[in-house]
Amino acid sequence: MSNSNHKPQASSPAVEVEEFLKTLDTFAEPVAESLPAGPQAPERPALPFQPDEDAGPLNQALERNFAKLLEYHYTAHTSVWESLAPFPEGAFRTSVKGLMSAQLYAFRDADRLRFDYPVLLPENSADHWRLSLREVVDGLLEALADKEEASHLKRALLRVERHIKLLLPKKNGEHLSALWRKAAAAVGKESGKDASKLADELAALGKSLGVDGPLFGFTPDAPTRILGAAGQYDWHRRVAAFASELGDLLNAVSGILAADQAHSPEAHSADTLHAALGKEGSGDFDLDAFSSLLQTGKGGDGLPEARRRRIEQVLKDLKAGQKWFGGHPVMAEIADSCKGALALSRERESTFLAFFKAVHIARLEVANRYDAAGHDAFYQEFDRTALLPEERHLIPPVILSLSPEKLDAAETGALLEILNADLNIKVLLILDDFFGRPDGAKTFWQPGVAGKLASMAMNLNHAFVLQCPGANLDAMTRGFEDGIAFDGPALFAVFQPEAEERTALPAFLRSAAAGESRLMPAFTFHPGISAGLANRLNLAATPQRSALWPESSLTFLNGETEISVSLPYTPVDFLAMDGRFDDHFVAISGQVENERLLPVGEFLARSPETIERALPYVLMVDEDGRMFKVITTRAIIATARQLGESWRHFQELGGINNSFVSAILEEELARLKAEHQAEIEALENNHREEMERSLDQLGKDVVSRIAAGLLSEGPMSMAAMPVAPAAPKPKAAPEPQPAAAPAETAAPEPPAPAAEEEESIVVEDAYIDTPLCTSCNDCISLNSQMFAYDANKQAFVKDASKGTFRQLVEAAEKCPVHIIHPGKPVNPDEPGLEDLIKKAEAYN
Amino acid sequence: MFNVSLENLVDIDLEQYSLQDYQGSTPRWCSGCGDNAILSAVQKLCRDEQLPPEKTVFVSGIGCSSRFPHYMKTYGFHGLHGRALPIAQGIKMHRPDLHVFVNMGDGDCCSIGTAHWIHALRYNMNMVAIMHDNGIYGLTKKQASPTSPKGLVSNTTPQGTYMEALNPAMVNLGVTNVSFFAQAVEWVPDMLNDIISQAYHHRGFAFVRVLQRCPHFTPTMFDPLLSNPNNILVLEHENGIKLSEAAGRIYKNHESHDPSDIQKAREYAGRHDIVPVGILYRNPEVPCYDEIRRPKRVFTPEMKEAVLNREFDKFSVDIDSSEG
Amino acid sequence: MQDHSETDTRAANILESSGPIQLKEHVVEIVSDAGEGAQTAGQSFGAISARMGNGVWTVEIIPAEVEPPPRTAAGASGIRIRIGSFYITNPGNGADLIVAFNEQALLGRLEGGHLKKSCMILLENKWRTHSNPAISQQYIETYDRLVGEGYKIVELPLEAECLKYTDRPQRGKNMFVLGVLSSIYTRELDIARKQITYAFRKKGQKVIDVNVKLLEGGYAWAQGNVDLRYEVPSTGNTDPQIVTNGNVATGLGVIASGMDICAMYPITPATSASHYLSEVFEDAGGIVHQAEDEIAACAFAIGSSYAGKCAVTITSGPGRALKTELIGLAVMAEIPLVLVNVQRGGPSTGLPTKVEQGDLMSAIFGEPGDAPKIVIAPATIEDCFYSVITARKIAETFRTVVMVLSDANLATGQQPFTRPSFNKEWLAPPIDQSPIPAGTKPYDWDPNTGLSRRFIPGQPGGMHTVTGLAHTQEAKVAYGPGVNQSGCDHRSLKLAAFQKTLKTPTVFGGDEGDLLLVGWGSTKGSIEEAVTNMREAGLKVSSLHLKFLNPLASGIKEILQRFKKVICVEINYSDDISHPMINEDNRRYSSLAWLLRARYLVDVDSWSNVQGQPIKPGEIEDMIRDQFDKSGK
Structure with a gap:
């Protein structure tokens, strides 16, 4: 499939x-x-709609109650309802329970939805x-x-x-x-x-x-199961290649002992020979004679005792480790506390250190490269820094599934330790809420610490971090894969709420909506990626990540007409469906119209002074599809602003709408504009000056020509043309000198041009063009004191005084590639020099 | 976290191999013999690649050139006239961990061992074969070889050889599965080193023909090349050899040749006016017989036992076990 | 050759007899044109008999050409199956019953002397009514002639009957014949069905079904139309057994020895061993390398042997000759090598498909100079398996070449033998890569045994260059007078040391007596069967069979001296002393006789031929009688 x-x-x-x-x-x-x-x-209209009724009385009612509603907006006091002027029947609801965000209307029937779960x-x-x-x-x-x-x-x-x-x-x-x-x-x-x-x-x-x-299904424990499967799969894959190498290594190491065994007295015993020669074969032999013959024969020494012991130990350790890499890899136990995970991980690491130490030694032994002098000490001190990255990868991770309630101070400390340590622990934090009321006080619900652990972890810049709604299965599973593959700790914060009474939304949609609303921006942070923060932090899984809020279009019926509007999905929309904030929302028929009634997106975008007397609303729909404008309070707006700011923070870190970049860009743009402007001005000035100068010159020319014409009567003289002034004659001209001493320089031998002289340097000392030497031994065998090979086995003149000039010349003559240059004789008394020097010339 | 691999540490511990670590007995070749140059080029390769001497095997045939293994301080196999290649193949097939080199003379390779040469090209097993081509039988005291130029006077051809010399380049480039063919002259160390190094790094059967002077029997055979370097055409390429500055001063006759172009390689191989030097052809994609054939895993005694029992079952007289 | 009439009288009584006739043994042949499946039928018949507990020997009758002309005596293809209620070691004498698919193939066997006078003939009769009058005439003439000579002939409407079960009767008649034979020899039909299922397992269920139908058809037809019932009781051996031919057994031995490389070049009759290995060797981590020629195959094997585990090359006489120089090299460089020589008729290309033991001398002495090596000759198919294991072990232990001399008789013969029981000691040990202690020499010859430990590439500190030239203990080339002497001494010493491990072979028959037959290789079964029969007839004849031909075990001379006359029975050439040109000054003896005479200074006679046929027990018996007649006993 x-x-x-x-x-x-x-x-x-x-x-x-x-x-x-x-x-x-x-x-x-x-x-x-x-x-x-x-x-x-249930029978229902296909689209949400606004009741087709006269909006007049509705608008009037709103106008009458606007001050009260403003008061509610600022105070969230529900007591204002008691003194409200009446709204038309059914056009006003003090509770939004049972209403649904207009944007989610299409997904209202959970049973008919097909999604990733x-x-x-x-x-x-x-x-x-x-x-x-x-x-x-x-x-x-x-x-x-x-x-x-x-x-x-x-x-x-x-x-x-x-x-x-x-x-x-x-x-x-x-x-x-x-x-x-x-x-x-x-x-x-x-x-x-x-x-x-x-x-x-x-x-x-x-x-x-x-x-x-x-x-x-979409249950709170699903992420734990999925992470477990991801870990198992990943490890299984990595282990497959290693398992076969391990098998070969075990074979090779036991082969060392077996090969040694073949030279041993036991291998030469009559019994072993009987077996080795085969049932039929052995009958023809006097096995005792055969055995004693081999015992006397030189078999060479066996393995040194230290090596044998080392190999036996290695075999033992390898075999002990083999169970991890057998048919069914043993995936991590799932720890239940940060402290427990730390302990488990450290214990596992020491087990695997012993195993990989054995693997390393085995490889060296098989290659005959174990050198006791150096390696003994090294392997005494064998720690995790000696492990290769791919080996650290073969240590199965410890997986810890954590619920925020368990995070007391000690556990939070341990969590920080995990996230900052070089341990392969993968922490899964399952969030089902963002809000907490400090100490149960009756203050407003605030976004809790648990929801911010992921961004905190990111700032440690050491652990892999994933945050996402569990509904985004693809983002979550890809994050799991990357986090498991990451060589170090990982934190996966997943918003996976349970189905709850207080909200009309199914758990799955609630999770997805949290991602849309920026309550839970989906991101991964991979500290192993070196090229810049924006690459480490990946926001790709957050919908419409370039925007502050994701926009979607909504079509609804206004009377008989279909109207499409573009709507942002904001935290206000999300909170409107969380029963705990019911007091902060009041619904008025969607037909109501007032210029001071602002959609939340616009409200949040406006400057404070323009919204002092305005009311923000979101669109919601009741069970029958009727649309309401739902007004909210300042407290909710403040939360939305706070969440928006957090999201902006992410965006900037992720390189989206980065304020610094924007500022620089603007500055740069301004500078360029200014430069451009200046250039234009300069050019204009130049042009103007040039024009003026030309005109001026022209004027002068005309005047002088007229004057010349007047003076010479003849045709226009060339001299009169506007030309550059003639260059003055060079003062340091050598002309006077030749005239001064012509006789002296008339020597018969003209001096050779300097360049040529450089090319044919007269050689004084003997030398060899060593890089061209073919190592033929000719010169060396002539005089191995005079000539020698360098580290590359190419000849050079080691000491010209260790032989005669005659030998030098002979060597030069003999050298098949003509690279020996005899130079000039060292000893002027050597007989026959004249002839030799002549011969040497050809090679110098 | 520190990205330190154990291998690095180990390498630091172990001493580096120097040229001396590859030098065996003192060569008994004649003074001035071109084999010396090949020997030192190969020793340099071993040092530069830090080949463990115990993991390196030189296989040779018979002849002056085939004394080569004795002058290396590695494992060596000085075998029979013409049979170096199949011996080397047996070694390589059984022991992929060994670096296998073959040294042959022109008589070894192009005369008595011709069948093996052709098939070695076709098998394309991972090894380097160097043919020391001096165009004469030296060890047996001057008889004409297949690569002797026409007219060469030798003890078996006192009136001069009768036929044109065999062209080893054309033979190599005409055989199915040829994957690397280079031609070198031993008297230009830079180029020789470069070519041998590239041959070593080639995946498959790398055949290098080295023109080599025999100072004793045919001292003047290569004079036209030595006295007039323009008779040598150096084939340069970014995927081939690069002329060093020193050699470039002498060898001014060079052209760019892409070693992946076999047609062009054959054209160069067929030229009579010049001697092409460089990598004429290289194709690392040609399948290697050893890689295809060699078992992909280690077989334990238990696995062998299982196969034997399966076979015994197959031939069993007892019906039940034969059907099991 | 005398006609043994023991079964003749029984044959005469067939028609009167009510129950099946009890037989000690019987020889059956099936002959046909090539490609008619006689061999499949015969192998199946042998296997069925083996499964019913009989001793069995089957041997194929192979024409030299791939597709010889049909209906010719020389082109006859077929099989001989000898079954008995005792362990059968050879193809036996004349056939007791022959199934012929045409009368020409039958004539070929008859004229070759392969049939007993009393042989029962079952003959396809479609030729009688053949549209070509020349053919039908040939058939009728032959039929009438044979009947006239007293042969009992049952005509089989083979293809006519087969048409009932298949539209390709020419391809199906072999299984019909198997059915007929199963009826005559009271074989269990169920075992036969299973055998067919096994034989055609690769061809699919449809083919199996058709062949089973043909089998049942043949069985039913014979029940109704042939009034012959024989029974050959089981040997009583209940050990688990396997049936293979000698080449397959050799291949199995290669796997069992733990060798990993077999290099070969196609040559009859050795190649089928490599065919079998090619099929299964890779499953056990091995490689069959088909080299470009015999020389390369040997070089390849030596190369891999040198670099690790001992390797094997499988060939026949002409191939062995080509490998000569390399064998010498392996001896000189002391590289272990197993060479299996499945001998055929010689000299030159000789008789590719026929039996001869002609390579003994070249095996021992074939190389230039002194090249001591070990030569083993398996005598049975089971031996083919174990000899390879032994050969590998001693090749590595003694750093030398071990030659295994099989022959075409063993190669193609099939015989059940006790299923080997795996022993991990059979396998070559892993390649030793441990460092060589400083100062150890690559040829650190033990002065008493010549043995030294082999250095294998990869062993640090062991770097040296092996050479076929004379060399010192350090493996340095040296031509000094002492060097080659010392090398040859030590290599020879190994053989002497090895010789000390050999037991004196056991004499078959009596420890002393009038006549001792000495044989080697595949003739063992026939010789010992003849000796048994002649001893039963009261003659003081014994036999000695040699498995190790080089070196020869101690104590043989003493054995030879205990007999008044010693004759080597071999399938290789010797001059006929009765020829007027031949006398003791110029007579050329058979190979083993040469060796024994030279080594032991005893008078050993030769009785041998090069007719390309396995020696039949009856022929030996005739010879023994002659000997006793001559000496007047």
């Missing part, structure tokens, strides 16, 4: 959901009719370590795409998918194969006629999948 078409869409998960909703619609409509089980979809963690699959059920079903649909006769199966498959999802809350973690069987039977039963045939066909399709494993 291919999942290539399910590659992450870096855009918002909401968009993805929307797309799949469409997919579902194309297949699901006919199915829905024949679905007796499952909640009946349930997720399958395949066992024994070489290609995948996780797949969503949706991908599995889509794979089948794709396979059936061209088969006309299978169209009934296509629909039925989607129903199997839904059945599995319906089964899952009770069967979380059960194997796909089992769930599939049950769902196939159920879908078969629903179809009525040919029930068993359809069930069989579906069951067969299930068997054809080729993957199986536990299936998990």
Whole structure:
């Protein structure tokens, strides 16, 4: 099955959901009719709408109550409701419970949504370590795409998918194969006629999948399971290559002992010979004679005792480590506290240090490169710095799954230690809330510390960090993969809320919405990437990351007309659906119009003085699809601003809309503009001056020409042309000298030009063009005191005085590549020099 | 975290090999013999590559050139006339961890061992083969060899050889699977070193023909090349050899030749007016017989036992075990 | 040759007999044109018999050409199966029953003297009505002639019957024949079915089904139409057994010895050993390298031996000759090497597919100079397996060449033998890469044994250059007078030391007596069968079989001297002393006889031929009788 078409869409998960909703619609409509089980979809309009009624009274009511509403906005005092002038019936709600953000209206029916959960963690699959059920079903649909006769199966498959999802809350973690069987039977039963045939066909399709494993819904423990699977898969892959090397190494090391054994007295015993020669063969031999013959024969010495002991120890350590790299790799135990994880990791490291020490020594032993003099001391001190990066990678990580409640002071300290240490601990922090009320006081709910651990960890610049909503499965799993591959600690902060009464949103959507609203920007931070902070910090998984808020368009009905508006999704939208903040929201019919009523996006963007008397609102929809403008309080706006600022902080770190860069850019732009302007001005000035000068000259020329004409009567003289003044004659001219001493320089031998003289230096000392020497031994064998080889075995004149000039010349004559230059004789008394010097000339 | 690998530490511990570590017995070649130059080029290669002497094997045939292994302080196999290549193949097939070099003379390679030469090219096993080509049988005292120039007077051809010399370059470049062919002259150390080094780094069978002077029997054979360096055409390329400054002063006749171009290589090989020197052809993509054939894993006694038992089952008279 | 009529009278009684006739042994042949599957049928029949507990020997009858012309005596292809209620060691004498797919192939066997006078003939009769009158006439003439000569012939409507089961009867009749034989020899049909399933396991279920039907068809047809029932009781041996031919056993031995490289060049009849190895060697980490020629194959093996574990090269006589120089090199450089020579008829290219023991002298003395090496000759198919294991072990232990002299008789013969039980000591040890202690010499010859420890490339401190030239203990080339003498001494010493480990071979028969037959290699079964029979007839004849031909074990001279006459029985050339040109001054003896005469100064006679056939026990018996007749006993 291919999942290539399910590659992450870096855009918002909401968009993805929307797309799949469409997919579902194309297949699901006919199915829905024949679905007796499952909640009946209520009759509803396709789009949210504003009641088609007279807005006049509504606007008047708003106008009348505006001051009160402003008071509410500033104080969040619900007591203001008591003194409000009445709104038309149904146009005003003091509670927003049951309303839904307009942007999420399309996804209101959780049962009909197809998204990344349930997720399958395949066992024994070489290609995948996780797949969503949706991908599995889509794979089948794709396979059936061209088969006309299978169209009934296509629909039925989607129903199997839904059945599995319906089964899952009770069967979380059960194997796909089992769930599939049950769902196939159920879908078969629903179809009525040919029930068993359809069930069989579906069951067969299930068997054809080729993957199986536990299936998990969007539950709080899902990230832990997924991380475990990622770790297992990753380690399994890395281990595969090493396991085979380890096998070879073990073989080779035991081979050293076996090869030695072959020279031993035992190997030469009659018994061993009997076995070695084969049953039939040995009958022909006098085995005792054979044995004693070999005992007397020279076998050479055996292994030195120290080496034997070392190899035996290495073998023992290697074998002890082999269990980690056998058929089923032992993945990390999951620790339950930071302290526990630290202890476990340190213990494991010492185990593996001993193992890898053995691996290193084994490699050296096999290559005969173990040198006791140096290596003994080195291996005494063997610590983690001696491990190669790929070896550190072979130490299975300790995985720690942490809930924020457990983070007391001691644990927080230990967590910091983990994140700052060279230990392979991967911490998974599962968040289900961002808000806390300090000490249970009745103060406003504030974003808690737990939600900020990821950005804190990032600032340590040592650990890999992932933060993302669990709903973004792709971002999360890619983060897990990278974090596990990272050689060091990692923190994964995942927003994975439980389904809760206080909010109308299903947990999955709530998680996705947290990402959209910038409450939980999705990012990874990889300290191993060296090229700049902006590369280390990756915000790609946050939707519309260049924007402050992600915008989406909303179409609704205003009376009979469809209206499309572009809406940002802000923390205000998100908080409006969190029951705990119900007191901070009040809903008025969507039809209300007032220029001081501002959409939240605009409100947040405006300068403070322009919004003093304005009210911010978000759009929400009730169960019937009716739209409301939901006004909020200053406290909520302040939180939104704070979250917006945090997000801006991320953006800047990630290189998006960086204020420093912007400032520089602006400055630079201004400077360039100014320069440009100055240049233009300069050019203009120049031009003007030039013009003026030309005009001036022209004027003068005209005057002088007239004058000349007047004086000479003849045709215009060239001299009169405006030319540059003639250069003065050079003063240091050598002309006078030749005239001074012509006789002296008339020597018969003209001096050679200087350049030529440089090329043919007259050689005084003998030398050899060493780089061209072919090491033929000719000169060396002539006189090995005079000539010698250098470190490259090429000849040079070591000492010309250690022989005669005659030898030098002879060597030069003999040298096959003519690179010996005899120079001039050292000893002027050597006989026959005249002749030799003549001969030498040819080689100098 | 410190990115320190153990291998580095170990290398620091161990002494570096020097040229002396590769020098065996003192060569007994004639004074002025070109084999000396090849020997020192090869020793330099070993030192530069720091080849562990115990992991290096020189295989030779018979002849002056084939004394080569004795002058190395590595493992050596001074075998039979013409048979160096198959011996080297047996070594390499069994022991991929060994660096295998082959030294042959022109008689060794192009006459008595021709079949092995052709097939060695086709097998393309990982090793370096150096043919010391002096165009004469030296050890047996001056008989014509296949590469003797036409008309060469020798003890078996007192009227001069009758036929044109065999062109080893053309033969090499005509055999299926040829993957590296270079030609060198021993009297230009820079180029010789460069070529031998590139041959060593080649994946596959690297064949280097080195023109080599025999000062005793054919002292003037290469005079046209020595006295007129322009008779040598140096083939340069970024993927081939680069002329050093020193050699460039003497060898002014050079052209750029891309060693991946076999057609062009064959053209150069066929030239009679000049002697091409450099890497004529190189293709590291040619499959290597040793890499294809060699077992991919280590076989334990248990694995061998399992195969034997499977085979015994196959031939078993007992029906049940033969079907098991 | 005398006709043994023991079974003749029984044959005559067949028709009257009610139950199956109990036999001690029987020789069956199936002959056909090439490609008609006679060999598959015969091998299956042998295997079925082995599975029923019989001693079995099968040997293929192979024409020299790949596709000889059909219906010719020389082109006959086929198989001989000898089954018995005792351990069968040789192909036996004349055939007791022959199935012929055409009368020309039958004539080939008859005229070659391979059939007993009493041989029962089952003959395909489609030729009788052949559209070509020349053919039908040939058939009728032959049939009538043989009947006239007293042969009992059962005509088989082979292809006609097969048409009932397949539309390609010419390809299916072999299995029909297997069915017929299974009926005649009261084989268990179920075992036969399983055997077919096994034989065609690679061809798929459809092919298996058709062949089983043909088998059952042949069985049923014979039940109704052939009134012959034999029973050859089991030997009673219940050890687990395997059946292979000698070349497969050699291949198995190569794997079992732990050798990793087999280098070879195709040559009959050795090649099938390499075929088998090529099929399975890689599964055990081995490589079969088919080199460009025999010389390269040997060089390749020596190269890999030098660099690590001992390697093997498998060849036949002409190939061995080409390897001569390299064998000398391995001896000189003391590089272990196992060379398997599956001998064929010589000289020159000689008789590629036929049996001869012609390479003994060249094995021992074939190299220039003194090249001492060990020569072993397996005598049975089981021996082929174990000899390779032994050869590897002693080649490495003694740093020398070990030649294993098999022959075409063993190569193609099949015989069940006790299933070997793996022993890890068989395997070569891992390649020694430990450092060589300073001061150790590459030829650190022990003065008493000549043994020294081999340095293998990769061993630090052991760097040296091996050479085929005379060399010192340091492996330095040296031509001084003492150097070569010393080298030769020490290499020879190894052989002497090895010789001390050999047990004196056991005499078969009596420790002393009138006549001792001495043999080596594949003739053992026939010789000992003849000796057994003649001793039963009261003659004081014994035999001695030599497995180690070089060096010869101690004590042989004493054995020879205890007999009044010693004759070497071999399949290689010797002059016939009765020829007027031949006398004791110029007679050329058979190979082993030369050796024994030279070494022991005893009078050893030769009885040998080079007809390319395995020696039959009956022929030896005739010779023994002649000897006793001559000496008047």
